[in-house]
Amino acid sequence: MPLAPEPITADPPTSTAHPLLTQSWLDLAFLHWAVDPADVSPLLPADTVPDTLDGATYVGLVPFRMHRVGWFRLPGVPYLGTFPETNVRLYSVDAQGRRGVVFRSLDASRLIPVAVARALFRLPYLWSRMSISHGEDTITYTSTRRWPGPRGAHSRITIRPGVRIQEPTALELFLTARWGMHNTSYGRQMYLPNTHPQWPLHRAELVECDEDLTTIAGLPTPLGEPASVLYSPGVAVRFGRPARPGGIPTP
Structure with a gap:
């Protein structure tokens, strides 16, 4: 019998003593739209x-800067492990009650990390031309897809971060307090746990959003105005070993 979903909490799980991967997520914009669960279930x-x-x-469109990806306890890589990324993600729960995210696409500007993530974890990484630029009080994220396509798939997002959130709403916690990822790798269902400090969150104003990544990822169109726009300066992240259904770590 499926277990009830675990509670939603901003408090991170126990720190991962032997991380599989380390990295930082910086300068994040969180754009989210409410969608019918029936539209998401087949994805x-x-x-x-x-x-x-x-x-x-919800469907999330999340541009940010990946910083110094590293394996195990080795220092993060400064060049190949640092790059802009934009992901389209959905929200999932499994039979063990573990809440997580499912990535429909992950555009990144470094070809080697894209190729490694596709080969090792079967994640839908895509090589794109990307930039993150800071204005006087705004941040702009741009992305144009190169490989494997469709070529020209794009996003241009500009936000204006506001004041720090002291008490996140139930929706803001639901969208950001996620401690794992569901994925299918070589025919096996996997759950990859992560831990990081509580998000420092700011509400933000959406100045511009021109994108087709969500529709290419299989989501309904048009999505309309987002239900939530947030910003975070970022957190340091550790990923644990992937687990199969039932919570059993893979060898």
């Missing part, structure tokens, strides 16, 4: 269902 891995809040689930 999720087997043994997961849409995670919902008040009957709705």
Whole structure:
């Protein structure tokens, strides 16, 4: 019998003593739209269902700067491990009650990390031309896809970060307090746990959003105005070993 979903909390899980991967996520914009769970369900891995809040689930468009990806306890790589990224993600829960995210696409500007992530973890990474630029009080993220396509798939997002959030709403916690990823790798269902400090979150104003990444990822169109726009300066992240259904770590 499926277990009830775990509680949503901003408090991170126990620190990963022997991390598989380390990295930092910096200068993040979180754009989210409410969607019908029936539209999302066919896009999720087997043994997961849409995670919902008040009957709705969400699609997220999240541009940010990946910083110094590293393996195990080795120092993060400064050049190959540092690059802009933009992901389209959905919200999932499995039979063990573990809440997570499912990535429909991950555009990144470094070809070697894209190739490694596609080969080792079967993640939908895509090589794109990308930039992050800071204005006087705004941040602009741009992305144009190169490989494997469709070539020209794009996003241009500009936000204006506001004041720091002291008490996140239930929705803001639902969208950001995620401690794992569901994925299918070589025919096996996997859950990859992560831990990091509590998010420092700011509400933000959306100045510009021109993108087709969400529709190419299989989401309904048009999405309209986002239900939530947030910004975070970032956190340092550790990923643990992937686990199969039932919570058993892979060898």
